[in-house]
Amino acid sequence: MMLNFHTHNKSKGFSLLELMIAMVLGLLLVAGAITMFISNKRIYTEQESMSRLQENARFAIDILLRDIRMAGYSGCSSDMGNVVDHVEGASDDDSLLNFSNAVEGSESRAAWEPSDSTESVGATMWPNTDGISVRYLQDLGLDVGTPYMPTASGALHISTNSGLAQGEVIAVADCDSADIFSIANANPDSGTLTHGTGANNAGPKNATKDFQKKYLGDASVVKFVSRRYIIGTGASGQPALFRYQYAKDGEDSDGDGNTTEFLYVGQELIEGVENMQLLYGEDTSGDKIADTYVDAANVSGWDNVVAVRLALLIRTINESFTTDTATYTLLGGTGNGGYTVANPGDNRRRRIFTTTIQIRNRST
Numbered sequence: 001m002m003l004n005f006h007t008h009n010k011s012k013g014f015s016l017l018e019l020m021i022a023m024v025l026g027l028l029l030v031a032g033a034i035t036m037f038i039s040n041k042r043i044y045t046e047q048e049s050m051s052r053l054q055e056n057a058r059f060a061i062d063i064l065l066r067d068i069r070m071a072g073y074s075g076c077s078s079d080m081g082n083v084v085d086h087v088e089g090a091s092d093d094d095s096l097l098n099f100s101n102a103v104e105g106s107e108s109r110a111a112w113e114p115s116d117s118t119e120s121v122g123a124t125m126w127p128n129t130d131g132i133s134v135r136y137l138q139d140l141g142l143d144v145g146t147p148y149m150p151t152a153s154g155a156l157h158i159s160t161n162s163g164l165a166q167g168e169v170i171a172v173a174d175c176d177s178a179d180i181f182s183i184a185n186a187n188p189d190s191g192t193l194t195h196g197t198g199a200n201n202a203g204p205k206n207a208t209k210d211f212q213k214k215y216l217g218d219a220s221v222v223k224f225v226s227r228r229y230i231i232g233t234g235a236s237g238q239p240a241l242f243r244y245q246y247a248k249d250g251e252d253s254d255g256d257g258n259t260t261e262f263l264y265v266g267q268e269l270i271e272g273v274e275n276m277q278l279l280y281g282e283d284t285s286g287d288k289i290a291d292t293y294v295d296a297a298n299v300s301g302w303d304n305v306v307a308v309r310l311a312l313l314i315r316t317i318n319e320s321f322t323t324d325t326a327t328y329t330l331l332g333g334t335g336n337g338g339y340t341v342a343n344p345g346d347n348r349r350r351r352i353f354t355t356t357i358q359i360r361n362r363s364t
Contacts, residue, residue, distance in 0.1 A: 167203020
């Protein structure tokens with residue numbers, strides 16, 4: 001007897017309705033995941049952009065604060081009248097090497113006050129922005145050693161490995177006076193510094209050689225610092241904080257093939273600094289405290305400036321946000337010595353940072 005077994009396939013496929021429900025649920029899960037990813041990415045981008053903005057602000061204020069505080073410092077002597085600048089051209093009021101103008105300001109791209117210099121202003125600066133120049137002597141930890149200067153025109157001797165170079169502008173100072181000069185000899189790192197008036201292919205030459213006196217062991221060799229800060233157009237096309245100063249030119253800016261000479265060179269420091277406004281605190285009562293704050297065009301006596309009020313408008317680099325329609329008022333706004341930026345219209349975020357800086361050499 002033969003038995004026949006018939007196998008019945010009891011499994012069934014998805015119905016069209018079930019398949020559609022599954023697809024909808026799957027799409028909802030995928031959409032939720034994508035939405036969460038986009039939201040997290042937006043939050044990360046915003047946090048990163050704002051963190052970078054805050055860091056740029058901190059860096060910019062730190063640089064400006066350090067230099068403005070030191071303006072006019074001439075060593076342990078506080079009498080700038082006893083500082084003689086021997087560098088050729090330094091006697092010109094508009095020279096960056098003129099130490100007598102310890103603080104200068106440019107109001108909305110105008111010529112520098114009080115020198116009337118037009119260097120680094122005009123089209124170089126962003127419209128409606130201010131600039132500031134400072135000059136001071138910076139300690140290098142280098143004392144004058146033996147043999148001491150035999151005459152006021154003699155060589156200075158300091159420790160070797162000083163890091164100084166031919167053409168660099170420095171000064172020798174004690175508590176009574178200071179003399180600023182350009183290093184004339186080719187190997188100052190040997191410990192000998194000369195200040196002759198001959199041609200100097202590494203930097204500005206000296207107009208005069210004789211110092212005010214012979215400097216002895218109580219004197220120090222210090223660096224002459226002269227810097228200008230403006231807002232200009234950076235390499236990326238963004239506004240940026242620039243610093244101009246006499247420094248070693250490593251890129252042959254003047255095209256003469258010499259990359260070791262000291263020139264007036266510019267350097268982009270911080271991207272995204274859109275505006276800088278400055279007010280100068282004048283001491284009109286003689287107590288070394290600012291009685292009034294005015295813009296550069298209205299300073300009555302630059303020797304009486306004892307403080308600087310600074311405002312920076314800094315923006316994010318990326319345009320990853322909603323349209324910026326806010327109004328930003330810097331130092332009282334337009335008409336009050338500051339400036340007002342209304343409705344920028346792009347997709348960046350902005351913040352204002354304000355501080356008041358005391359000039360130490362004039363506030364003690």
